[in-house]
Amino acid sequence: MSESSENSRRDFLKKGALGVTLAAWGQLVFSCSSSGEGHEHGMAEQTDTVKVLTPDGQLVEVNRAHLMHAHHTQEVSYEEARTGVPGKKFVMVIDLARCTNARRCVSACQKMHHLPPDREWLTVKLMKDSKTSEPYWFPKTCFHCDNPPCVKVCPVDATFKRQDGLVLVDNTRCIGCKFCMTACPYSTRVFNWGEPGEPADMKTHYSSPETSIPGQVGTVEKCDFCPDMARMGKLPDCVTACPNGAFFFGDQNEDIVTNGSETFRFSELIAERAAYRYGEELGTEPRVYYLPPVDRIRPAEEALEEMPEERRKLYEDQL
Amino acid sequence: MMKTVELNKKQTAIVQALEPQFKKAGIVYRLWVGLLLALILFGAYGLYKQIAIGHVVTGMRDNVVWGYYIANFIYFIGVSYGAAMLAAILYYFKVPWGRPIIRISALVAFITGIIGPVFILLCIGRFDRLHYLFIHARVQSPITWDVMVISTYLVGITVFAYLLLVKDFAILRDSPLLELPSWRRKLYSALALRYKGTEEQENQIDHSTKSMAFIMVPKVILAFAVLSWIFGMSLRPGWHSTIFGPAYVISSVATGIALIIGVMWVYRKLFGLDEYLTDQHFRKMALILLVLVAAFGYFTFSEYITSWYSSGKWEAAVTAKLLDFDEFGWAFHLANLFGIIIPIIVIAFPRLRTPNNLALISLLLVVAVWVRRYLTVVPPLETPLLPVQDARPEFLHYSATWVEWALVLAGAATFFIFFTLIPKLINVIPISVYEKENK
Numbered sequence: 182m183s184e185s186s187e188n189s190r191r192d193f194l195k196k197g198a199l200g201v202t203l204a205a206w207g208q209l210v211f212s213c214s215s216s217g218e219g220h221e222h223g224m225a226e227q228t229d230t231v232k233v234l235t236p237d238g239q240l241v242e243v244n245r246a247h248l249m250h251a252h253h254t255q256e257v258s259y260e261e262a263r264t265g266v267p268g269k270k271f272v273m274v275i276d277l278a279r280c281t282n283a284r285r286c287v288s289a290c291q292k293m294h295h296l297p298p299d300r301e302w303l304t305v306k307l308m309k310d311s312k313t314s315e316p317y318w319f320p321k322t323c324f325h326c327d328n329p330p331c332v333k334v335c336p337v338d339a340t341f342k343r344q345d346g347l348v349l350v351d352n353t354r355c356i357g358c359k360f361c362m363t364a365c366p367y368s369t370r371v372f373n374w375g376e377p378g379e380p381a382d383m384k385t386h387y388s389s390p391e392t393s394i395p396g397q398v399g400t401v402e403k404c405d406f407c408p409d410m411a412r413m414g415k416l417p418d419c420v421t422a423c424p425n426g427a428f429f430f431g432d433q434n435e436d437i438v439t440n441g442s443e444t445f446r447f448s449e450l451i452a453e454r455a456a457y458r459y460g461e462e463l464g465t466e467p468r469v470y471y472l473p474p475v476d477r478i479r480p481a482e483e484a485l486e487e488m489p490e491e492r493r494k495l496y497e498d499q500l
Numbered sequence: 501m502m503k504t505v506e507l508n509k510k511q512t513a514i515v516q517a518l519e520p521q522f523k524k525a526g527i528v529y530r531l532w533v534g535l536l537l538a539l540i541l542f543g544a545y546g547l548y549k550q551i552a553i554g555h556v557v558t559g560m561r562d563n564v565v566w567g568y569y570i571a572n573f574i575y576f577i578g579v580s581y582g583a584a585m586l587a588a589i590l591y592y593f594k595v596p597w598g599r600p601i602i603r604i605s606a607l608v609a610f611i612t613g614i615i616g617p618v619f620i621l622l623c624i625g626r627f628d629r630l631h632y633l634f635i636h637a638r639v640q641s642p643i644t645w646d647v648m649v650i651s652t653y654l655v656g657i658t659v660f661a662y663l664l665l666v667k668d669f670a671i672l673r674d675s676p677l678l679e680l681p682s683w684r685r686k687l688y689s690a691l692a693l694r695y696k697g698t699e700e701q702e703n704q705i706d707h708s709t710k711s712m713a714f715i716m717v718p719k720v721i722l723a724f725a726v727l728s729w730i731f732g733m734s735l736r737p738g739w740h741s742t743i744f745g746p747a748y749v750i751s752s753v754a755t756g757i758a759l760i761i762g763v764m765w766v767y768r769k770l771f772g773l774d775e776y777l778t779d780q781h782f783r784k785m786a787l788i789l790l791v792l793v794a795a796f797g798y799f800t801f802s803e804y805i806t807s808w809y810s811s812g813k814w815e816a817a818v819t820a821k822l823l824d825f826d827e828f829g830w831a832f833h834l835a836n837l838f839g840i841i842i843p844i845i846v847i848a849f850p851r852l853r854t855p856n857n858l859a860l861i862s863l864l865l866v867v868a869v870w871v872r873r874y875l876t877v878v879p880p881l882e883t884p885l886l887p888v889q890d891a892r893p894e895f896l897h898y899s900a901t902w903v904e905w906a907l908v909l910a911g912a913a914t915f916f917i918f919f920t921l922i923p924k925l926i927n928v929i930p931i932s933v934y935e936k937e938n939k
Contacts, residue, residue: 306886330735336643337636356632357625359565360643366735368884375556398554399625463735495889
């Protein structure tokens with residue numbers, strides 16, 4: 182057992198390193214596509230050409246206009262998509278001290294899942310626990326609960342819990358009753374109120390609960406931890422997109438999490454940093470752990486001050 | 501010689517009293533039916549839009565995923581259960597004064613029972629996958645329980661309401677007092693199932709009806725329980741409470757009775773049925789209503805005083821919205837005033853307990869409980885655990901669109917059109933129940 186787990190650990194680290202490369206590449210791609218947003222958050226000036234590391238290791242300079250998001254999916258059978266990646270137990274750790282509301286995770290997620298701007302699977306909330314405590318930014322994914330209230334109530338087995346810990350939605354099964362949306366205490370799920378509005382070429386994309394592509398009108402969808410990426414040993418796009426490395430993704434069975442550049446023992450990280458799970462008292466057993474916002478790299482207010490007035494208004498109630 | 505059902509004096513009088521209803525309708529009647537049909541067609545147009553474009557045409561969004569439709573669903577189906585319970589109890593225990601009311605009760609139960617489930621279907625994103633509820637049913641889901649209890653309930657109430665009608669269909673088929681076109685006679689003949697009033701037939705029908713009445717009471721309680729658990733099983737404050745079920749049962753039965761009082765009042769006024777629906781009937785119904793409304797008031801008070809007094813933040817936030825006049829305060833307080841306090845006062849004083857007053861408070865109560873259903877569904881959904889922080893106003897506050905209004909009005913119009921057309925086809929005062937009179 183020890184040898185095989187050693188192997189898979191090395192394998193995971195190797196794949197993590199690949200993730201870093203992809204992250205760097207992905208970031209360039211995303212900074213191009215979301216340049217408008219970049220200015221909003223005080224990013225560096227953009228130029229017309231960028232250096233890009235190709236998958237075969239060459240550094241080339243290309244025009245930004247020629248950059249395209251290349252996202253490859255490993256196609257799996259319906260049964261595999263329902264049972265999960267064998268031997269894995271995916272887990273996420275989010276370091277709240279590192280979140281500055283750069284919102285790169287959000288734009289990466291939107292891009293990855295071909296979501297229009299008004300449908301966010303990943304949101305960044307401003308939280309303030311009490312009047313006297315300081316506000317902090319709180320990236321919220323699906324928590325992939327081990328006791329998921331959404332799965333309990335689904336009348337048609339459209340949302341389900343996999344062996345690898347993920348809670349996914351089969352949008353070809355979903356009848357759109359929205360009971361799961363009322364059951365989820367974390368407001369994680371989003372509904373396709375109208376046509377999904379994804380690019381035309383996505384309409385013919387292979388359909389699987391692992392991608393939720395193509396989206397379907399009148400069905401529920403949500404953050405899925407990018408299971409198709411995880412299956413290939415890659416990190417979810419929110420993890421690689423974060424400029425501060427706030428997201429750590431990994432396998433609880435291997436006891437390892439990584440943000441692409443740093444790797445920790447999962448059990449040690451959550452013990453040493455006093456990790457907590459949001460809404461623990463609800464008994465939902467989330468698979469996402471938060472590291473408390475101690476020694477924040479940037480006060481939450483700074484991001485607020487840089488925002489346009491309109492956007493800042495959204496957070497007024499919380500302060 | 502074929503045996504036909506013979507009528508006694510009282511029964512003959514009822515047939516004579518109802519006879520004008522079976523005749524051709526006047527212009528006002530036609531205009532009224534036309535108006536109701538127009539409302540239903542408008543609702544159908546809204547439904548077409550919703551199916552063609554998607555639920556984006558409604559006011560529902562990611563936080564408030566249920567709105568008017570679910571409020572209307574739990575309202576109508578609750579009224580149906582309540583009316584069914586009343587009809588079943590009045591029949592089973594042979595309550596003497598209940599005889600003329602059973603027919604109207606069963607009809608209210610049947611019609612609201614048909615309208616209610618339509619509204620849960622309107623809230624389903626994918627009509628084309630409805631059969632998944634059966635072929636992929638998951639028994640862990642309260643919705644599956646609801647599919648089971650509602651479908652069996654609908655069968656139950658249909659059979660019960662029909663069994664109550666069979667003897668009367670035979671009377672309508674045979675009565676020489678009525679001048680009916682031959683197709684109507686044929687229709688009654690088919691619906692009467694060759695009932696000739698022989699002793700054996702009578703025993704069979706009475707026994708079956710009594711069995712159905714007996715089955716309907718636990719059936720209705722089960723159906724009430726399951727429906728309230730759809731909400732009660734959720735983690736949301738405002739829904740996740742043990743008193744949710746009982747409060748829902750009590751208020752629904754009260755609404756059912758109020759609706760029956762309203763229908764009784766209208767029929768009495770329009771058809772001159774003072775002899776059969778007497779002031780005494782109104783008073784008896786009002787006393788049942790008083791007990792139920794008082795219990796509803798008590799449950800309401802108990803529910804909100806506990807969450808207001810304790811310090812749980814999430815729960816307190818929902819209660820605060822109900823009490824805040826900038827949020828749902830007006831709706832909540834007025835609904836309690838018109839749905840609980842005023843009905844109690846009017847019924848409690850014998851001098852105020854006149855049929856006209858009772859019809860008026862019934863109307864108020866019927867509307868007020870609808871508002872309470874809306875306040876059951878929407879404020880808890882507008883109060884998620886995590887802050888919403890969204891720029892789009894429709895994601896912060898629910899506000900129904902014309903499509904939802906059109907369909908809710910179409911639902912009400914369907915109720916009215918049924919009760920407008922029914923007296924044309926069947927006798928609203930049962931005739932057969934008086935067969936033992938003057939014998």
